[in-house]
Amino acid sequence: MSTASSERTSVFGPTLRFKGELKAQEDLKVEGRIEGTIQHQQRLHVGQKGEVVATVNAASIDVDGRVQGDMVAKKSIKVSQSAVVRGNIRAPSVSITEGANFNGGVTMESNAGSSGPSTPGASSR
Amino acid sequence: MSKGFGDSKMAPPTPAAQPAQGAPCVLGPTLHFKGELYGEEDLEFQGQIEGSIEHTRSLSIGKEGGVKGNIRAKFVIVEGKVDGDIYATESVSIRQSARVNGNIFAPRVGIADGAHFTGRIDMNHKGAAVNKPLTEPQAERLLASGS
Numbered sequence: 001m002s003t004a005s006s007e008r009t010s011v012f013g014p015t016l017r018f019k020g021e022l023k024a025q026e027d028l029k030v031e032g033r034i035e036g037t038i039q040h041q042q043r044l045h046v047g048q049k050g051e052v053v054a055t056v057n058a059a060s061i062d063v064d065g066r067v068q069g070d071m072v073a074k075k076s077i078k079v080s081q082s083a084v085v086r087g088n089i090r091a092p093s094v095s096i097t098e099g100a101n102f103n104g105g106v107t108m109e110s111n112a113g114s115s116g117p118s119t120p121g122a123s124s125r
Numbered sequence: 126m127s128k129g130f131g132d133s134k135m136a137p138p139t140p141a142a143q144p145a146q147g148a149p150c151v152l153g154p155t156l157h158f159k160g161e162l163y164g165e166e167d168l169e170f171q172g173q174i175e176g177s178i179e180h181t182r183s184l185s186i187g188k189e190g191g192v193k194g195n196i197r198a199k200f201v202i203v204e205g206k207v208d209g210d211i212y213a214t215e216s217v218s219i220r221q222s223a224r225v226n227g228n229i230f231a232p233r234v235g236i237a238d239g240a241h242f243t244g245r246i247d248m249n250h251k252g253a254a255v256n257k258p259l260t261e262p263q264a265e266r267l268l269a270s271g272s
Contacts (some may be wrong), residue, residue: 009138013166020160020176026153036160 014049022054030065048082061091070104154189171205188222201231249262 009027012018016032025041030050038044040058050065060075063083071077073091081099088105096102149167156172164180172189178184180198190205197212208260211217211225218234219225224241230250236242 010153010156010172011150012152013168015165016150016168017163018158018160020158022159023154023157024153024172028153028156032164041155060203 009045012050046083149183149185154187186223195227210244 009029010024012028012032012034013044014031016033019033019035021037021039022034024044026100027043027045028040029045029047030052031047032049033051033053035053035112038052038054038056038058040056042056042058043062044056044058045061045062046052046065046067048064052066053068056067056071058071060074060077061071061073062078062080063071063085064080065082066084068086069093070087071089073089075091076093076095077089077091079085079089079094079100079102081097083097084101086103086109090106090107090109092109094106094108096106131147131201135137149169151162151169152172154171158172158176158233160172160176162174162176162178162180162267164178164184165182167185168180168181168189169185170192171177173191175193177194178192178196180196182198183200183202184196184198185202186192186196186205186207188204192205192207192209194209195212196207196209199213199215201211201213201217202220203211203225205223207223207225207227209226209260210228210230213231215229215231216235217229219229219234219236219240219242221237221239223237226243228245228247230247232248234246234248
């Protein structure tokens, strides 16, 4: 695994369980279980032992574990081979590795970054 | 560019017992939890939590950490802010930088010079956190009997 790079990542360890709302502004790796909602400003990594039953918002999301719930990312969502995902995902860039277990909808929206009520000025007449 | 990961940060003060199995899990300062947190591994908490923490091992509330709610663990080390009761089956250590408002129930309690603490300490209450959580009326009775 790529845990050798000692970045300042918070790790939500494998025995931790949390129920409720989680907000964060730093990279986080989840190896435990989180139920509720996650509002994240950075990269969220759901590790292989991670289990998330929540609505997830983040800049980018990497899933190696289990996620049940909708995920919205401003940049990208990566669903790896070991992942099990049930829910809808929305991001400008989405990748799902062959072998992943994914059930849900995918929406690729380039302007998902603006969370405000942005008027899509696509059609100019 | 050297990340102060090892020594520059306070080394996780593992009281006795635990031969640390690798690095303890660290939850950083921008994490905000609202709800219940359970854990069974050594944990260094630098974030904010509104709600309860139920822990079976060593729990350290770092300098930047803040807890509004009750804490249950085996060992509790506080360097940050705690508003709520602390129940430990082994010990509670309030460090110099800590600000604690609440009651402490543990067989061993240490409060460092310089720490800010308001509340009561009960050292005859061991085991309560293991067997069953103290109910509100029980806690109140305990407090009432003391005063």
